[in-house]
Amino acid sequence: MSPYDACGKRSGEVASSFRFRPCGLFGLLLLCVLLGLAGCGPKNVTSKGPFVVQEPAKGYPVVSSSGQKTGTVYLPADDGRPLSKAEREAFLSEGELDRNLSQDELGDVLLHFKYLVHEDRYTVEKNIERAQFYMPFIYETLRSRGLPRELAYIAFIESGFNPKATSSSGAAGMWQFISSTGKHYGMNQDWWLDERRDPYQSTRAAADYLSKLHGMFNDWHLAITAYNAGEGKIQRGLAATGSKTFFELRRKNEQIYSTRDRLSDENKQYLPKFLAVCKIARNLDKLGFTRMDLSRSPQVAEVRAKPGTDLMLFAKSMGMSWEEFAAHNPAYQRYVSHPSRSTKIYVPRRMAGQAQAMLIKLPPAKTGTSYAGLRDYKIARGDTMVSISRKTGVPVAELRRLNQVSEPLRAGRTLKIPGTNRTGVDARALAKASAPASKSVQVASVRRSDARAVPQQPVRSSASATHEVKKGDTMYSIAKRYGVTQEAILAANGMKNHNLNLGQQLRIPAGGTAVAENRTVAAPVRAVSAPAPQRAPSRSVAVAKESNKVVQYTVQSGDTLWAIARKFNVSPVELLSLNNMNRNTALRPGDTVRVAVN
Structure with a gap:
């Protein structure tokens, strides 16, 4: 020693x-x-203890506490603005699904919370406005199954409570069911009807599915993530990493050998964004948002319609506008109900008895000669079911089923062609019985200053016309030539999409303008994949009329969602949310995009 x-x-x-x-x-x-x-x-302090909201003094962080890059479509960057006292209290509030989270686990939740409260308030207001019409039914459905009440806000993330929402991957409705899962839970999907868009039936299906997911994982965070990522991916991820919770699985994501089984950027942020929405929804007043008025929820009753019921004629007979009928029944894709089976219709409860009596009284659409939801097609020499299908956009099987005819066709005979329900559904229509259709915002397209095109002189036409599709034609160019909207052409021809075939005969609605043959051909727009490089705003912004701070912009050749966002100085994420699109949504010249302007 x-x-x-x-x-x-x-x-x-x-x-x-x-x-x-x-x-x-x-x-x-x-x-x-x-x-x-x-x-x-440093200690791992939970929200139960003296939680300290960690915020950068200035600037934007490159990565979040989870190690994921910020400033993307899936994870916003920090805006550098500190939370106010009220915002801090709202963020630290806890519900059934966001208890006992650590500082790190709440890091991404904070980024989503600040973005929605500071930058994207319009989306919150709009989604909450739509939610109030369905929330009482959603709450009651969740309660009846013993599920947490705040699971209702999955529909906020999925669709903004819009029953007509459709994703590029084919998911549809307020709860965004893909086709196979929708069928598994009893929602029929065909040319006539898509029950995934039924807000009531799909809510019951979503509650059943969420209950199943919780039974599989015994953890709501994993169940909610599985709703987005798929139960199989979560099961394989847990098995590969030995994880027990969502946040543990996310930390160990790179340990999963198969890249297909790893959580995507969207999967990683689905739960944090959901939790941020829950914190906002339970503190709407404190955060300065409009409180939901659940008394505005419509009182509806379910009645049964016979096969082949003319829905537009039914609505008129009941004194309802088509917009009101479509708002109550967004599942219908045609103006005529399914020709071979009965279907359900939702009407205001006060009209239930009268509506059922009217549905019994109305004859099947195929037996009459004049119906609001059908138009006549006169068989010409040489016509076949296939050629008529190409001209009208109606599948051959549906033409046969509706008209009960077989080939060869007889020239001069008349077929019934169902119109396509292209009407958008605004939840506000649910609150106004028999409200007149709201006028769509008209948008005048302005040519680019450097375009070299011959001026077109419109000529008024008082009668309907026929246009044969030629090489280079697009729905946009045809609509421009005749001075009508693309939607009007689609409706007049019973078409579901913009696809055209050479030689196809298109019916042009009356009242349009025929334009001289000199015309420019619209080039297709590539699918949106990433923001374009920053550049000065183009002078070709379309002239738009403002309506409640929301305008409609006509897509120009070469436009992307990100380019449009820069033109109007709005957030790309807000643009995606407002139009129920995602980053891969393709735009075509002539399409309209809704933009919320300041």
């Missing part, structure tokens, strides 16, 4: 407490280091 202790004193020597020694300073420093290692370092 050394005769000197750690401070250099001989063994047994007593040091004076008043005497300064250099070794005493060294010992003091060493003691501080040891204390720091023992417990003075």
